[in-house]
Amino acid sequence: MSQPVKINARTITKDEYFYGHKACGGCGESLALRLALKVIGEDAYLSLPAGCMAAVSFIYPNMAFKQNAIITPFASTAAVATGVAAGLKALNKNKLSVGFAGDGGTADIGIQALSGAIDRGEKFIYICTDNEAYMNTGIQKSGLTPFGASTTTTPAGKVIRGNVKPKKNMFEIVAAHGIAYAATASVGYLEDFMMKVQKAKEANGPAYIHVFSPCPTGWGHESDKTIEIAKEVVDNGLWYLAEFENGKFKLNKTPKLDSDVRLYLNAQSRFKHLTDDDIREIEALREEKWERLIKEWS
Ligand SMILES: Cc1ncc(C[n+]2csc(CCOP(=O)(O)OP(=O)(O)O)c2C)c(N)n1
Ligand code: SF4
Ligand SMILES: [Mg+2]
Known part of the structure; x- marks a missing residue:
């Protein structure tokens, strides 16, 4: 049997499935959607809740998706996506159902619909584009906002130094359902990322991908720094590349845990208030996380 073609910058299709949208320059979420859809291809139905990606792509009379796409109630992306999957099956159509939602739409408001959908075991793909706040409504804190970040609902002041809670562990929450692929x-x-979308497409059941997606507007960084920031956060271990497959976790990249997190934090105005003590706390959280990950997953 011939090996499937490895997806990379050379082999990826030149066809575009997401264009003409009105996202800000340097938007990480729109880049994630564009590349995910190149891997997913035209034979798909997309479901999106309210959030930046819906706001920038459904502007009557235009729609930025080449595939069929619908806006769902905010809490219901995964329920709608599995409903679409069931409909496609009933109509004997060999097409994929794919849900895209932000961190707020996934980890807070849409979490019960996602949990139920994974539990039903239907074949669909869910991609959470995580920009660490409710951006479309004005940068409010979500359950995936990291410790120390200033948002409009966790403003940094003299007493409280931005968001006081760590980021919710959505990847492991999803994996705990025994999902086919995450x-x-x-x-x-x-x-x-594209290789993981390909695996999600081939998975024999529900698949979830959580993609870290910087937002220049909400994070306060230059729009040409999106890729650099999204690389640095993996390299320094504040975010991670991992998979859950056949019931097992796997780390895809080992970070430099002695690297200075200031390189990442100082590039963004949402962290500009942080003191040396706050930064030590962020480093301590990083250490604690990696001690556990290396012990349990390596
Ligand atoms: C039930 C419900 N609650 C609140 C809203 C208002 N709302 C629309 S978009 C949005 C923010 C979405 O944040 P997120 O899911 O992180 O996506 P982002 O805009 O950051 O891409 C909110 C709160 C809504 N449309 N429906
Ligand atoms: S506010 Fe952020 S997430 Fe929304 S379109 Fe602009 S860059 Fe993208
Ligand atoms: Mg968001």
Whole structure:
């Protein structure tokens, strides 16, 4: 049997499935959608809740997707996507159902629909584009906002130094359902991301990908720094590349845990208030996380 073609910058299709949208320059989420859809191809139905990606791509009379796409109620992306999958099956159509939602739409408001959908075991792909806040409504904190980040609902002041809670562990929450395939990714490592979308497409059941997607507008960084920031966060271990497959976790990249997190934090105005003590706390959280990951997954 011939090996499937490895997806990379050379082999990826030149066809575009997501274009003409109104996302800000340097938007990590729109890049994730564009490349995911190149791997997914035209034979797919897309479901998206309210959020930046819906707001920038459904502007009547235009739609930025080449595939069929619908906006779902905010809490229901995964329920709609599995409903679409069931409909496609009933109509005997060999097409994929794919849900895309932001961190707020996934880890907070849409989490019960996602849990139920994974539990039903239907074949669909869910991609969470994580920009670490509710961007479309004005940069409010979500369950995936990291410790220390200033948002409009966790503003940094003299007493409270931005968001006081660590990021919710969505990847392991999803894996705990015994899902067919789950992975974390970053738009800083696009070939890794596209390879994971390909695996999700081939999975024999529900598949989830959580892609780290910088937002220049909400994070306060230059729009040409998106890729650099999304690479650095993986290299320094504040984010990670991992997979859950056949019931097992696997780390895809070992970070430099002695690297200075300031290189990442200082590039973004949402962290500009952090003191040396705050940065030590961020490094301590990183250490604690990796001690566990290396012990349990290596
Ligand atoms: C039930 C419901 N609650 C709140 C909203 C308002 N709302 C629309 S978009 C949005 C933010 C979405 O944040 P996220 O899911 O992280 O996506 P992003 O905009 O960051 O891409 C909110 C709160 C809504 N449309 N429906
Ligand atoms: S606000 Fe952020 S997530 Fe929304 S379109 Fe702009 S860069 Fe993208
Ligand atoms: Mg968001």
